[in-house]
Amino acid sequence: MTFPWPDDFSPLPEDPWLDARVETLARKYDTVEAHGWYSNLDPTLDEMATLLSPGDLVIDYSGGTGILIDRFLARPTAAKDLGFVLVDASPKFLRLAYEKLGRKADIAYRWIRFLRDEKRLQRLDEVLSDDLLRRGADLITSTNAIHLYYGLDETLRSWHRCLRPGGKVLVQSGNIRGASAPPDTWIIDETVGRIQSLAKTLVELDPRYAVFRPALEDAPRLAEHDALRSKYFLPVRPLDFYLQHLTQAGLRVDAVAHRVIEAEVADWFEFLSAYHEGVLGWAGGNQKIDGQDPEPEVVALRLQLIRESLERLFDQRPTFRACWTYLTCTRPQ
Numbered sequence: 654m655t656f657p658w659p660d661d662f663s664p665l666p667e668d669p670w671l672d673a674r675v676e677t678l679a680r681k682y683d684t685v686e687a688h689g690w691y692s693n694l695d696p697t698l699d700e701m702a703t704l705l706s707p708g709d710l711v712i713d714y715s716g717g718t719g720i721l722i723d724r725f726l727a728r729p730t731a732a733k734d735l736g737f738v739l740v741d742a743s744p745k746f747l748r749l750a751y752e753k754l755g756r757k758a759d760i761a762y763r764w765i766r767f768l769r770d771e772k773r774l775q776r777l778d779e780v781l782s783d784d785l786l787r788r789g790a791d792l793i794t795s796t797n798a799i800h801l802y803y804g805l806d807e808t809l810r811s812w813h814r815c816l817r818p819g820g821k822v823l824v825q826s827g828n829i830r831g832a833s834a835p836p837d838t839w840i841i842d843e844t845v846g847r848i849q850s851l852a853k854t855l856v857e858l859d860p861r862y863a864v865f866r867p868a869l870e871d872a873p874r875l876a877e878h879d880a881l882r883s884k885y886f887l888p889v890r891p892l893d894f895y896l897q898h899l900t901q902a903g904l905r906v907d908a909v910a911h912r913v914i915e916a917e918v919a920d921w922f923e924f925l926s927a928y929h930e931g932v933l934g935w936a937g938g939n940q941k942i943d944g945q946d947p948e949p950e951v952v953a954l955r956l957q958l959i960r961e962s963l964e965r966l967f968d969q970r971p972t973f974r975a976c977w978t979y980l981t982c983t984r985p986q
Contacts, residue, residue, distance in 0.1 A: 656710070656736030656759045659784030664761035670744030671751065679749040681927040683718040688924065690841075690916035691720070693977045697796055697823050698725055700981065702732075704821055709791035710736045712815065714777065715798035717741055719750030722760065738763060738781070738790075742774055773804055776811035789817025799895065800828040800842075800887055809902035813984055822904055822982040824895075827914070829978040831892040834911050838976035841916065842886045844966060845925070845932055849882075851962040852933055862958055864951070865936045877942050878935040885931030892978060899982055908981040916975045918967050922960050933959055 658664055665671065685691050698721070705711065709732065713721055716739035725731055738761045739754075741747050747762050754760050763780040767773070778786055793812050802808050812822060827841040853869060856862040868874065892909065899906055925932050929952065930939040936955045937947035947955070967973050 656708070656734060658736065658761065659782060659788065662761070662782035662785045664758065665756075666763065668744065668764055670748045670764060673744070673748050675749050675752055676745045678927065679718060679743075679745040682746070683720070683749055683753075685920075685924055686718075686720045686723075688917065688920035690914050690920055690975065693825065693827060693912070693914045694721055694724060694796060696910070696912055696977075696979055697721070697794060697825050698728065700823055700979075701725055701792065701794070702728065702730060704792060704823075705732045705735060707732050707734045710738070710785075710788065712738045712740060712777070712790045712793045714740050714793055714795045714812070715742070715801075716750065716794075717743070717746045717798075719754050721794060721796055722750075723753060735759060737761065740765060740777060740780065742767070773807070776807060778811050778814045781815060786815060789820060790815050791817060791820050793820070793822045795822070795824045797826060799824050800826045800890065805898050806901065809898055809904065813903045816984040818984055818986045820984045822899075822980075822984075824899075824980040824982070825977055827975055827977045828887075828889050829892050829895060830889050831909070831911055831976070831978050834976045834978070835913050835974075838913055838974045839916075840889050841921070841975045843889060844921070844963070844973075845882065845886045847966050848925075848932065848959060848962045851965050852936065852958050855958060855961060855965075856936070862936075862954065864954070865958070868935045868938075874942070875935055881934055881939075881941060882931050885928055895980065899980070903984065904982040905985055906980060906982050908979075910979040912977045912979065914975045914977050915972050917972055918963055918970065921973075922963050925959060925963075926956055929955055929959060 719739055722737050722739060736759055739750055740763045742765050744764050747764055751762060765775040765780055768775060793816060830840060856865045856869060896906055933955055936958055937951040940946050
């Protein structure tokens with residue numbers, strides 16, 4: 654048996670990304686699947702296994718390149734005959750997910766577009782069919798993403814509208830500050846801010862990075878790059894912020910848990926390398942602010958600076974302890 658999609662819902666939409674080539678950035682991002690710190694998905698996968706029954710519908714919101722669904726389906730004890738809708742704002746990521754997961758009849762894809770006139774992303778219920786909405790999802794997952802949402806209120810309210818009564822929401826993020834988080838752990842994105850100060854010191858003192866020194870004397874340009882960085886890596890919000898917004902959206906928070914994830918410094922550097930323009934864009938410049946891309950040798954030097962700053966941040970240790978927060982919620986009956 655396969656999942657019975659309603660007649661008014663096509664698992665594969667007629668979107669241009671289906672015929673596009675797979676882009677390099679998507680492949681670079683997808684390498685995180687091999688990183689040890691992506692064991693942060695395991696608690697969510699374990700909980701999915703306990704919650705799901707044959708015939709259930711799962712919406713993987715911000716599903717990216719399909720890592721969560723791919724890992725869940727690889728589990729021999731995974732429930733059968735499930736339907737999955739992978740939703741993401743990046744057509745590049747959706748294209749790679751489609752290549753990885755293939756033409757499985759039980760997996761659907763939806764691109765939430767940015768509506769320029771309204772200055773917002775489409776809401777979840779705007780990309781699903783009427784019959785699918787009447788059925789309602791049994792589970793919505795959001796992994797490593799909720800801290801990136803700008804219109805959080807409307808996003809969560811749209812989740813509520815798409816869930817059946819009694820349906821569950823599983824959220825996790827490594828960028829939520831909780832008062833009960835284990836001691837001596839990192840909020841993972843806060844390493845990016847610390848890289849800034851260490852990199853500036855290296856540029857000031859180390860002749861290898863002298864080419865970047867003029868950037869440190871241009872305060873307005875530094876401020877522009879700070880603003881750009883905050884779009885790549887949003888400021889960390891406290892746990893209460895998310896609990897309040899989930900409750901306001903009509904969702905009941907049933908459980909909050911914190912887990913310590915051992916992260917390899919080398920793996921985190923590889924991830925940051927994919928976003929080096931946002932991490933340390935002032936060192937060599939970038940297209941968005943300076944109107945041109947830096948030369949390859951300048952990019953190589955920037956990456957070296959990021960790597961050395963990370964090594965200093967963690968005193969040459971190969972790993973660091975990061976804290977992930979896990980939230981289990983229910984749409985009340």
